[in-house]
Amino acid sequence: MAKAPVLTPRADDFPRWYQDLINKAELADNGPVRGTMVIRPYGYGLWERMQQELDARIKEAGAANAYFPLFIPQSYLTREAEHVEGFAPELAVVTHGGGKELDEPVVVRPTSETIINEYFSKWVQSYRDLPLLINQWANVVRWEMRPRVFLRTTEFLWQEGHTAHATYEDARDYAAHIHRDVYADFMTGVLGIDVVLGRKTPKERFAGAINTLTLEGMMGDGKALQMGTSHELGQNFAKAFGTQYLSRDGRQELVWQTSWGASTRMVGGLIMSHGDDDGLRVPPRLAPVQAVVLAIKGDDAVIAAVREIDDRLKAAGIRVQVDDRTDTPFGRRAVDWELKGVPVRIEVGPRDLESGTAVLARRILGKHSPGGKEPVRIDELDTLLPKVLEEDQALLLRQSRERREARTSDVRTRDEAAEAATAGGWARIPWADLGPEGEARLAEQAVTVRCLVAEDGSVPDSDDAPGTLAIVARSY
């Protein structure tokens, strides 16, 4: 008799598989207030590694971290007309503080453009103060009607970058730099997700931006997930907040700005990109635990060998954890590590020790693939593992690319695009053939233009550049 599957199979019910995986791999729980989440230690470990990798790239791009208040006076939000229109329906409002009703209610930040501009307008005086490059790691709140853990939560964690520049060109180039050299570099290089880089249509732009660059990933069910965005804000917020500088030739000029963000939603993207019916598969470069060393039994010799392997792998720079909870059945522990998607397991039992070997199980390659589970010499583990981890990192990215290519079709009509998207894939259609009207019609079927791309795969300079293609899909 076949064993009951650990998770609802993806093919049966993808959303339920996602929720099952999050529960059983102990990634997160629903919070008590609707739409909030509790990020459990293993889920938070994934986020911490994302933070480390992104933070290093953000600093490399010259931005410094700072922190702005959670509470924003309601009046700030209203200063930029499109911005308030975009965010007003999602705001959480504090009306009482310290036991009294507040004179002016304050909103819990949904994003920080307004409060940051209030300070930029004080800090920026002269061209010497530009570019001003700031990032903040913070929680933000957007009241969600249809919440889903990690993907759309009332409160989420993110980084939001905010910059001010002397010229349009400098701001435009910086937004593109973040898009490509921070976000895309991280998402392809570390997350192993073959994101498509494009620009949003005017309909899908950030509220208050003149251009929004996006990174879209294809999930396991063929839907799209927006993994991060980088906005050119033009001078919209500068006008609203009077953010000006004295130019080299002595004139007061408005600054040009960007903002850009990536959030805990990426954890959801990671799960839905790489997860399989046995659980999560974490890319080795991201993994908080790259290798787990399991003692099959509690014999002294086994425990000693496990400790020795742990030391040896740590010395080789591998993030390793020992599992010597031998009062829990080995099979249950193995299933748990599969669920959590730790890239490699090293299983050590008394019989293996006699021959100086351990069993290496590769979660990403898969235990049923050739080389997916086989004995290896313990004294070769420290040289073998770095190679295995890099191979498996590359494999995830290749699988992500292959899925995207296989499930993207080139079409010429709106109906074909809608059909491809509804069937669980992406459609690529000339933007000139679709246009804003076609986009509006697709929306009636819950299908959206995820982004515009150039024929050669680059990011178009404008919405109406000749040869621009629209990527059309259902999305999270």
Next chain:
Amino acid sequence: MAKAPVLTPRADDFPRWYQDLINKAELADNGPVRGTMVIRPYGYGLWERMQQELDARIKEAGAANAYFPLFIPQSYLTREAEHVEGFAPELAVVTHGGGKELDEPVVVRPTSETIINEYFSKWVQSYRDLPLLINQWANVVRWEMRPRVFLRTTEFLWQEGHTAHATYEDARDYAAHIHRDVYADFMTGVLGIDVVLGRKTPKERFAGAINTLTLEGMMGDGKALQMGTSHELGQNFAKAFGTQYLSRDGRQELVWQTSWGASTRMVGGLIMSHGDDDGLRVPPRLAPVQAVVLAIKGDDAVIAAVREIDDRLKAAGIRVQVDDRTDTPFGRRAVDWELKGVPVRIEVGPRDLESGTAVLARRILGKHSPGGKEPVRIDELDTLLPKVLEEDQALLLRQSRERREARTSDVRTRDEAAEAATAGGWARIPWADLGPEGEARLAEQAVTVRCLVAEDGSVPDSDDAPGTLAIVARSY
């Protein structure tokens, strides 16, 4: 004519000096909502280093990071009677979300014991799940009547640890472990502040705790600052939330808990411990920038030398920054780095280069002290600097200890204690001579018992252990 001082001298007006320093060193600004603050990049850099150092020690103590929601149902707060009494007056309340009035208002977390217990009660089933050791880095909100930047702000950043244990002893020992091996180790070893470790009197305990351990630092004006606390919660929250486990012998038992926190208040403590009339002095082990290499002039040779020194010091593992903004007068830049308290400046000018030297200015030792500002050979900088930085680290701790010893007096009566505290120092008085009644009387003069210590400087096991001394002071 003497130049106007950069800051209000400490001796003239300590609180004003503090605010001046924060403004001029660009550490923080006041936020738009009363009591909130904007932490500027240099101030945030100090906090990031504190986070790194504390986080490593917290992980070493076995706790894993997680994240719990910002919003807590109001009903949770009321379950533990003392807790709600302690926090009710300080709560910020969200009454509207997504454009509607909420059915149940939610509070913005002032601390997370309640929401964390709600989840601990689900996650903890058996003795095998214990100890459960969790930490979270987060913002919290407590409506402040008399806010002061970094010291008492309506919103602040902190870490809060929360743990559950099978026995009273295990919880007690863990709270003490955090107190000593995480907090004290960090504060003395990295911040260079000679904190006193003690236990709070019942009056000063955390709302809901059975014991609060504290670390108290003496500031430059002789007042005390509570730098961090570690609480034994007993079974108070476990009872309120039903946090139970199945013991080895098959009985349902309530867990024993701890919580512990340290916040951005430490930045205020750093300023008030080590700052002088020229600005901040940052301990080298903490400093985000340990050495700044200044080009006095923009000559090619100077710029080349500055770059070479930068490379060489980076290779030696020193956190170094170049200042080649030669269009700003050198004097102004030097003053700015003094304000920011970067431990050493290396000043490179054309004349120095001829002799292969640069001027080394030691901010902590002081430019007027022997060896505080003198030429050094450039090719010896990478071996010299690590020694200088460690010497200056030790010097700060020694100065902190000497101040505390010099300004602490042993007294026998409550009046003497009040007098010593009011004069800007600490008093040490037998707790048996003061007692809760004396403590209440002192409070009328805004003087408090900061903590109880044993005669040998250790932390007493109980409030009424023979020989227990009370440390009495004014405080922030």
